[in-house]
Amino acid sequence: MTTDAKVVHLNPLTAEQNNAASAARLPAALIQLRDKAALQLKQALQALFDNADDTLFEMADRATSNGEQNAFFEAMRDLRLKRKNVEREFLQAIFESFSSLNQYAIGKAPALDSVSFDSLSLVQNDELEETVATDAMVAKVLSRDSQALGHLTTRLNAVISRKLDDKSNPLGPASLCADFLSACASLGVDIRVKLIILKLFEKFVLADLDQLYAEANQQLVAAGILPELKSTPVRRSPSQGQAASRGVAGEAVSHSAVAGEFAEQDVQEVFSALQGLLSQARGSLTQRQAPVDAMPITSNDLMRLLSHMQQRAPAQASAEFDLRDQLEQLLSRASAKSGKTRVVGEVDEDVINLVSMLFEFILDDRTLPDSLKALIARLQIPMLKVAVLDKTFFSRGSHPARRLLNEIAAASLGWGDQDNAQRDSLFQKIEQIVQRLLNDFVDDPQIFSELLSDFMAFTVDERRRSELLEQRTRDAEEGSARSELARKQVEQALNQRLLGKKLPEVVVRLLQEGWSSVLTLTCLKHGVESDEWNAALATMDDLIWSVEPHDDPEARLRLLELVPGLLKALREGMTSAAFDPFATSEFFSQLESLHVHAFQRFKRIMAAPVAEKTREQNQALLDAGIEVPLLEVPPADEPDVAPMVEVVEEIVLLAPGETEAPQPEVALPDDDEMLPKVDALRVGSWVEFIEDDEHKLRCKLAAIIKPTGKYIFVNRTGMKVLEKTRMALAIEFRRNAIRLLDDALLFDRALESVIGNLRRLKNG
Template sequence: MKTEAKVVHLNKVASEQSHTSPVGRLPVALTQVRDKAAQQLKQALQALFDNADDTLFEMADRALSNPEQNTFFEAMRDLRLKRKSIERGFLQNVFEAFVALNQYEVGKPAALDGLSFDSLSLVQNDELEESVALDAMVAKVMSRDGLAVSHLTTRMNVLVSKKLDDRGNPLGPSALCGFFLEACSSLGVEIRVKLIILKLFEKYVLADLEQLYAEANQTLIAAGVLPELKSVPLRRNPGRSAPGRVEAAASMSAHAGGIGDEEVQEVFGALQELLAEVRGTVAPRRPAPAGAQPISSNDLMRLLSHMQQRAPAQASDDFDLREQLERLLGRASAKSGKARVVGEVDEDVINLVSMLFEFILDDRVLPDSLKALIARLQIPMLKVAVLDKTFFSRGSHPARRLLNEIASAALGWGEHDDSQRDSLYLKIEQVVQRLLNDFVDDPLIFSELLADFLAFTGNERRRSELLEQRTRDAEEGSARAELARRQVELALNERLLGKKLPEVVVRLLEEAWSKVLMLACLKHGVDSSEWRAALATMDDLIWSVAPHEDPEARLRLLELVPGLLKALREGLASAAFDPFSTGEFFSQLEVLHVQAFHRFKRMTHESEQAAEPALEANETAVANGAAEPALLALGAVEAADEPAMVEVVEEIVLGAPEQAAVPEPEASLAVDDATLAQVDSLRVGSWVEFQEDEEHRLRCKLAAVIKPTGKYIFVNRTGMKVLEKTRMGLAVEFRRNAIRLLDDALLFDRALESVIGNLRKLKGA
């Protein structure tokens, strides 16, 4: 019996490593890996550009028209001019990615280019072609060097503070393709030229990554980082005779993943060891008839294909794959007259896959309707596991990735969605049906379906990200408007509350000048000269209509009014205030100012004489068009009726253009309440499920936290806003258990981890 001597306990190793460096500083071993890789990548890029001219020239030579030929010639010229900057940008991206490994990253929304509706379709088509090409390039590298990449990622995780996966590995194919695309963003070339450049990148850079990964792993092994993880060299034997279909598929898959037979058996053997201790407990076995012979994997595949063609349209808890297979095997044995059973290795595979799918059917993260679809993949997944044992050990296995990608895409799918018309549901159904109909014993169908599904979800994701960004922008704009509105309310209340003023002035300030203040606050901020000027105009207006007994006030009023009226007109015009209402306001203001000057007539004769030079200056200004014509007749106008006065006794509250109903008062929780800590732990991008009532649940993603207003904005999987909550409101939801965080970890990995954990518990019991 095997022991656990070969099991590598990563947590123990990580804790014992002395290589881990402080945040922000790379360990020496990782610096060596980076520098060696950068040198190889630099040489590979130089080879790319050295050959790019010849390739583009050949394409130009084969062009069918002059415009097409010019396109390639322009691309050659552009590439020559920007070659150095692309090389420099690519390597800079690699270095920055390594630096970020020991830095904590603050989540921020994805930056999206502004797109018009007219160009959106074209841009999406170009991006779709680009995405499909990138996915194919990455898949090819992972199928060839997947194990080496996985080992490198595992070793890096021991040395750095940030949790890495293969996609986040700075030397992984996905990251390198992203770095190259970003470096080439300045190229003004068409999509067909960009695809040619990407093919050159694949040929001259990605094709040589096997050596890069081998050297990087060797460098870390030499530094003592997880030397137990050993990659077995590829073993190719072209002179080999053609094996059986099943054996050939298994051999091909193992070699494609860079995993040798020895390592496959080691990983699968560890799983078998766990199963051996509980065999008959987890999966009860019927006693085998005397003299029963195990069937071959080829015969098992034929039985599974028979079951696959007759699988029920809807998976249910009553469907037991092991029981169905035993019945089918019993009928086959009775028909042939020879007692046959499933071999021990194949039986272990069946038990493992059955337990994995039991986890899937019990998983609360997957919606029930999509869970039923995914459950129908049990037989195809069992068949591929029989063909290829790396299904259990290789995270990049196409079948395993397909299952994970389907589950990830289904995370935001709600039960209320119309499955008959929903594109995601129909796409998953198409994938499932294709596997049930077409998968016999060629595992390459999983790679084909994976590439197609990634292209579909990539297109869906780009659309949702665009709408999500627009939702964020709208909410941030609304928050800025809300803050500006509060500033304007504060300014108005400081100046008006408790004062008795002409009604027309109060209305002018509240209805009209508040818009000028809003505009100044939004465009320039409260520290700007524009904001201060708008406040000063408001102060001058209030002073100009207030009663004054000081004779010197007449001098100031004479000097103030022309500029004041000019500032009011310009401000209201900039805020696009209704011209008719503006005219009404100014007519009444002129009356107020005339009355103010009549009050000054009752002052002493000495005061009038002191004011005479200023009056003459004002009349000169009026003659030159600098003041309102109404002031020409100040001495001739009889005192009008006293203006209607109003005392401002309540705080002024400006209504928003689309102000929602006042929310109900929320419960107040203690500052140290545990549910508030749960809210604070939410991160942008987290998926949650709200229990709206006994029957309805809402799945949504936290798209933004608008700090000025304290709003948490949630969107559905299409990027459309479906809910907004305050911090306290979310805490109350947590307190009454009406909100649940959805685990977005990979489905297969969660299932496998659960199965292994359960087997270990049973073994220790």
């Protein structure tokens, strides 16, 4: 008998059912709009992936190394495997965005915000390149289709409960880019391939948004939604991508052209995005307004002026050096000679402002040692000349000039102001590079590649030497930690057996000074679970028993059996530990006396009853008046042959070189807010310990020795300069005597800061 008819299936709703349920709350016009737009975007995305294979193959064919070529081939394979998943997640995100239009509940935040200029968090240079690329793509769509997108947003607001702007519009470029980046998160590709995929997304998806917006607006007008809004008819240029809604097979794509135009377009888009940010800040960055009839100088003229400044740059440039002010003075002289006001062109002025702001950040950065800032400040004019010549300076993380600045800053991270600049090879190398640029750089950026290669070779050699010494330091500290743990084990064993007992001084010294070394060596070699360790403890127990007083006659027999083997074990152990042979001989001489004395004591104990009976008999004869011969009576107990000591204080074993036990450190509560700061330190982190304004120590955390809880710090040569416990570091944090040094790329941190400041100026 079956009971299927009585079973109620409680399966959760599928994703499609959830979408259907949410869509039911949308007006019919929006459902139709969503479905049509999704179909067009799906076809456009398919065109993207259909062409990605050929584009990546073209890039692989142009690769200059096997490694680079393999990276493109791996990316092709990854895209083939995951394209369906990316398409599905992208469309799912669009459906979810439409589903939330009539919901006040907090939905998924637009993913693009996490990589926008407003919230840049530079963990890697890749993120900055991706951020600038996506912002440029969005800006291009907004500049081209802002009216159509604005009308679509207005019409959507007329029929939904939530209020949208162009950024949160589900079909806006910002949302679409965010959805696509989120869908591509599972792709295991590097930044070069990701930028290519983004470029393809722009070509096959974003390039056709004007048609999508036009058709969407017409559809809503047909539904009677704000027909009074009038849009300019769409004019499509032949250079724009094909309309994906008409299918992907209609137009062939020149993959070589796609691959070839990436670099140039990226440069223009990145620099355009930066110029857009600068546009609102130009007034506050320039000292005076140029006259209406001012004549801009050419970039070539600007290069000549900069070369003139470069040759006459002060030998000790500083943070007070104002490049813009110096350039203004030269332009004033040129204007006076020609009779016409000469100014820098707008594009070149933007470059000057960007480089000036970058160096303001760099020279104010606390990570750079003050003694090296003067050197790096002298690079401002050469870096400006490079930026005027080559705008990829701002967009390409691998640009030789940019990399040279980053490498110099990274190598300088551990350089302390107390180091001797005249004798330090790093300082001399940086000084040579700066001087070479000032003397030889005119207009050929190739010099930066040469200097970068030379400096990288220098730092590789320095790093190899420091890493070797650093590894030796770690090995020594780990060995020291094992020794310290072994000493703790030996201390515990000694205190368990000696504390509170009164024993001959020579035995206490033998165990504390000599046998402790045997136990330590045994613990290090074999561990505390080994037979050798237990045998060494048994020898110590036998020694203590052999010098303690015993009255039991059976103890005499045990002592007779024990002593020969005990002396042999003691002698072998002391020899294996390479203990001082003269001290060993003295110990054994005194120990022999103790054992002889113990045997004599046993003899006296056994003879005492006989002597007592003899005395009683003699006394009886004397009482009877009978004269008895003089009999030998055993002597009274002799005093101890060795001084005795009572162990009342815990035994503390000192490490080699220590003269006294370390004092207990101040303890903070387990929930102290500084302890998580210590726990956040990672091996390789650079820190600066600050005693006062003149005494600062820069060092790198080379190892955390977990058994002892010690943090080992080394200088840039790999030599140990400091060790601290977790608690001691927390105390240093509490008194603000320790500062973390940011080892992220200097140029990129500067660019992030400049972008953030410009955004605040623009929005303020």
